[in-house]
Amino acid sequence: MPSSAEFRPSAPDAALTPQAHGLHQALLSLLEEGQPAAGGRLPSERQMMARFATTRITLREALAQLEAEGRIYRENRRGWFVSPPRLRYDLLACLPFREMVESQQRRAETTLLEAGEVPAPAVVARRLGLAQGAPVQRIVRARRIDGRPVLYVEHHLRPECFPGILAFDLAARSLTDLYRREYAIRVSRVGFELGSTVLGGRAAEALRAAPGSPAQRITRINHDQNGRAVDCDDEYWRHDAIELTLSAAPQSRD
Template sequence: MIDKNSPLPIYTQIEDGIRSQIENGELKPHDAIPSEREYATQFQISRMTVRQAITNLVNEGLLYREKGRGTFVSEQKIEQQLVGLTSFTEDMKARGFTPSSRLLHFEIIPATAKIASQLSIQVHHPVYEITRIRLADGIPMAIETVYMSANLIKGVTEAIIQQSLYNYVEQQSELKIGHATQTLEAIVATENETEHLQVAKGSPILLIQRYTYLEDGTPLEVVRSAYRADRYKFTVSINRT
């Protein structure tokens, strides 16, 4: 793992070695890594050098520390490209996970002025208000609240919500989803999000707000999704213009 004649700093070599062990499966999620003292003794280097490498990997999210117990391998994050308009169900299946949802709330409510404006409908027109926990292989990944016009998309039931709303819109309602705009920001989890996402109090989460439109420009939905920052990351390809 260490070549003291290499131009690469020793702490970087340690980082690369641990990262490689994680990527090839030699170190699995929640496995303990050797202590700073053990690394220092094995490679005849200072504990400060080892600490720098491990701290960098903790900051990167590959490792986590537990006071009094040691340092462990984190769960690998699910990566989603911010290219193309897909549903959570489609994303998880494409990555080999089994997607599921736990319905927290489903109700038809009169549109507030804000929701009516976002969906281009009249105030007090009926809208679906749907809140779900989105899971991958049974692990909570996000808590999602959707608002959708009940006059536009008719017949939504709890059974349909447990599957894929996009599938219902396109195959059963025979409407074509066109595009969406969305914003992403980091915020601190609320008490409700902490409970349902099973994260520690004060944990950072990734908040995405999406506005989805049909091909003819009709607003389809307004979505607020709070993703676990320790299990999810987003990537985007950018071309120079």
């Protein structure tokens, strides 16, 4: 398992107090030595305070910096952990979650949190070209990599495109695969919206994170082979869990 320094760039820590900066560097050295290993739990805050002869305020300042750098993460009522290597998320590949994870020799799991028909919120209606309040199918799932909850995703589908889809096993089946096999719908074009955000209450709970924790938002709007917007989804990732990649041929310039 590579150390955190091998797959995650360092962020500047000029804003830290001198005490927190020194503690940050000491903790960073331990992480780079694999103590603990990726995915492992750090000692309790009380133990770290005693070990480094520091205050809780200084410790939390140093831990917050390491969290912002993506080197560690916190789970509610469980403590601090060393972040595993990031998943490479190739936007152009458009791979289903399980296929993307397993292609990188990782383990994927999905839990279905909600599935039903709801009135379309304004932003969903705009994306799908519907009237606000028109019925849409809403599917909410939480997804894990190697047992760690990292992704909360909300899907909204045009119901006329996918009649009966809510009856399928939506925890085990890929929506992309269901579209193709059961409805003869092939995603031919995808629009992306990317942004940094924080986890809201429900997403934070699903990912065992504190509300307000940093997150990466990826919104996708999928169009079928006829150019029709058939669904959209909002993915909320723990910010240290993925590395976005994109490969494209540059256009020639005069």
